[in-house]
Amino acid sequence: MAETKQEETWLLDSRCSNHMTSKGELLSSMDHSYKSSIKLGNNSTIEVAGKGMLEVPTKHGMKKMHNVYHTLDMDHSLLSIGQMLENNYKLVFDEGKCEIFDKNHGHKLVSTIKMSPNHLFPLKLGEKGDNILANVAVKDESWLWHLRFGHVNFSSLKLSHELVHDLPLVENPKSVCEGCVLGKQTRQKFDHGKAWRASFPLQLVHTDLCGPMQNKSLGMSSYFLTFIDDFSRMCWVYFLKHKDEAFEFF
Numbered sequence: 001m002a003e004t005k006q007e008e009t010w011l012l013d014s015r016c017s018n019h020m021t022s023k024g025e026l027l028s029s030m031d032h033s034y035k036s037s038i039k040l041g042n043n044s045t046i047e048v049a050g051k052g053m054l055e056v057p058t059k060h061g062m063k064k065m066h067n068v069y070h071t072l073d074m075d076h077s078l079l080s081i082g083q084m085l086e087n088n089y090k091l092v093f094d095e096g097k098c099e100i101f102d103k104n105h106g107h108k109l110v111s112t113i114k115m116s117p118n119h120l121f122p123l124k125l126g127e128k129g130d131n132i133l134a135n136v137a138v139k140d141e142s143w144l145w146h147l148r149f150g151h152v153n154f155s156s157l158k159l160s161h162e163l164v165h166d167l168p169l170v171e172n173p174k175s176v177c178e179g180c181v182l183g184k185q186t187r188q189k190f191d192h193g194k195a196w197r198a199s200f201p202l203q204l205v206h207t208d209l210c211g212p213m214q215n216k217s218l219g220m221s222s223y224f225l226t227f228i229d230d231f232s233r234m235c236w237v238y239f240l241k242h243k244d245e246a247f248e249f250f
Contacts (some may be wrong), residue, residue, distance in 0.1 A: 008023075008026070008077070008124065009076075009077070009122045009123065009124050010076075010077045010078065010079045010122070010123050010124075011076050011077070011078055011079065011120055011121065011122055011123070012078075012079050012081055012091075012098065012113065012120075012121040012123065013078040013079065013080060013081065014081045014082070016078045016079070016080040016081070016082070016083075017038070017080060017082065017083075018051075018067060018068070018069050018080050018083055019054075019065055019067065019068040019069065019077075019078065019079050019080050019083060020038070020048075020068065020069035020070075020071045020074065020077070020078050020080075021054075021068060021069075021070065021071065021074070021077035021078070022070070022071050022072060022073065022074040022075075022077070023077065024049070024050070024052075024070040026054055027051075027052030027053060027054055027068055027070055028052055028053050028054075028055060029052050029053045030050050030051070030052040030070065031050050031051050031052065032049070032050040033050070034048065034050050034051045035047075035048060035049070035050075036048040036069075038069070038071065046071050046072055046073055046074060047071070047072045048069045048070065048071055048072075049070050049071070049072055050069075050070045051067055051068060051069050051070060052068055052070060053065065053066050053068065054068050067083070079123060084100070088102070088103045089101065089102060089103065089110075090103055090107065096114065096115045097112055097113060097114050097115060098112070098113040098115070098121050099111070099112050099113075100112075100113070111123070142154065142157070142170045142171050142172075142173055143173060143177075145157055145170055146170075146177065151177060151179055151180050151183070151184075154170055154171075154172045154173070155172075157170040158170055197230060197231075198229075198230040198231040199231065200231055201229055201231050201232050201234075202229060202231070203230070203231060204229075204230035204231070205227055205228065205229055205230065206226075206227070206228045206230060207225070207226060207227050207228075207250070208225070208226050209223060209224075209225050209240075209243070209246050210223065210224055210225075210226075211223030211224065211240070211243065212243075217239055219239055219241075220241060221239035221240055221241050222240070222241060222242075223239070223240040223241075223242070223243055223245075223246075224237055224238065224239050224240065225237070225238045225239075225240055225246055225249055225250075226238075227250075
């Protein structure tokens with residue numbers, strides 16, 4: 001596979017169904033058995049001679065763009081906005097630029113593309129600076145399979161490599177999954193011996209009002225109110241027909 005050069009420019013295209021390029025030498029893992037045709041805006045068609053993967057060197061490491069069509073007789077390489085949206089990216093067009101956010105990592109801004117004088121949005125692959133592909137066209141495969149398996153840990157994903165067809169070799173990422181941090185965190189235990197207890201009756205009283213109950217009591221009450229003395233553990237229980245009677249029993 002030839003290395004992606006800095007002068008390789010791809011255009012954002014909202015009508016493009018897939019990423020596509022006529023430069024097949026840029027693609028690896030080519031599937032030449034895939035054949036199709038694409039209808040252009042002038043009603044002409046171009047042939048798809050296969051599809052493959054484009055590797056893009058960035059300051060964040062090598063990124064991969066999958067399902068890139070190798071098309072024939074195209075003057076420009078195109079990035080599909082729809083395919084980027086499917087990969088969970090958000091594109092905002094405003095004030096002569098396009099900002100691309102990664103929704104998988106806290107809506108982080110990953111690229112800013114300035115509009116050219118001819119009203120196009122060119123993205124140069126491998127270029128350093130703001131206009132860099134980085135994570136735009138494809139999510140890291142390890143994170144993608146982490147999400148597909150319901151945020152399973154990466155050690156288990158590695159063990160599943162030989163059990164699941166077409167599962168790539170998953171590597172432990174350096175960053176942390178925000179969803180896992182929020183969804184799997186547990187509260188620390190209370191320190192032993194730090195709880196305060198009453199030293200005489202009625203110094204501390206615990207109370208709870210429960211209801212309305214689905215079935216009323218024999219006295220047609222829908223609520224009950226409890227008072228528990230912390231010192232003696234004495235418990236009082238009162239039945240209430242209405243919730244606003246709680247203060248009277250208190």
